[in-house]
Amino acid sequence: MRTRPSLLVLWLCACALACAQPLPPPAHAQAPVEVAKSSTSIYIGSVSLALDRLARTETGYAAAYNARVFPFFFESESGQFSIEFSDDQLRQIERGEQVNFTGTARNHRGRDRRITGRVTPTDAQSGAIKVRIFVTEKIRLVFETTYRFAEK
Numbered sequence: 150m151r152t153r154p155s156l157l158v159l160w161l162c163a164c165a166l167a168c169a170q171p172l173p174p175p176a177h178a179q180a181p182v183e184v185a186k187s188s189t190s191i192y193i194g195s196v197s198l199a200l201d202r203l204a205r206t207e208t209g210y211a212a213a214y215n216a217r218v219f220p221f222f223f224e225s226e227s228g229q230f231s232i233e234f235s236d237d238q239l240r241q242i243e244r245g246e247q248v249n250f251t252g253t254a255r256n257h258r259g260r261d262r263r264i265t266g267r268v269t270p271t272d273a274q275s276g277a278i279k280v281r282i283f284v285t286e287k288i289r290l291v292f293e294t295t296y297r298f299a300e301k
Contacts, residue, residue, distance in 0.1 A: 179205050180298040184278060187294035194219050198280070198292050200230055202299060209234035214254060216282075228256035232264060242270045254282060274298050 182203040188195050197217045203210040211231040218224040232252030241248050252264040263283040270276035275297035283289045 180300070181205065182210060182296055183299045184296045185294045187292040189290050189292050191218070191290075194221060196290055198282075198290075203230075203232075206231070209250070209252065226256040226258070228254055230254045230264070232266070242268060242276070243273065245270050268296070 184200045184203065186197060186199045188197040195218075197219075199215045199217075201212040201214070203212040209232045211229065213227065214230040215227045216225060230252070231254075232250045234248075234250055238248045238250065247270075248268045250264075250266050250268065252266075254262040254264055256262065264280060265283075266278060266280040268276060268278050275295060278294055278296045280292045280294075281289050282292070
């Protein structure tokens with residue numbers, strides 16, 4: 150009867166060690182992301198959004214952006230776009246799961262814009278992305294486009 154408690158203790162120790170192992174980094178942990186240029190309609194015009202290649206940061210991804218407003222060119226802006234995106238969210242994408250994200254865009258005038266969005270993978274390398282940029286509390290621009298993980 151003495152062997153059963155010692156086997157139980159050994160089994161519990163093995164389980165504890167297995168649980169203590171950190172998860173390996175996601176396959177795309179350091180890969181930059183390319184987002185295709187997109188546009189959306191406004192009342193009597195359109196807004197096009199172009200993002201530079203998104204680079205991985207400690208908390209997510211960041212890139213420069215340009216938003217061109219037609220025909221109101223004087224409303225166009227550029228700035229820094231950043232989203233929060235964890236390694237766990239990257240693992241969800243690898244499993245083919247849809248992932249929501251948040252972030253901010255700071256334009257060249259120093260104004261912050263709230264960002265929300267959703268990533269829907271189509272395969273391990275690419276998928277669809279929907280980005281909502283809140284210009285004001287009531288006005289938001291919605292851009293639907295594609296993304297892909299790029300080579301370093």
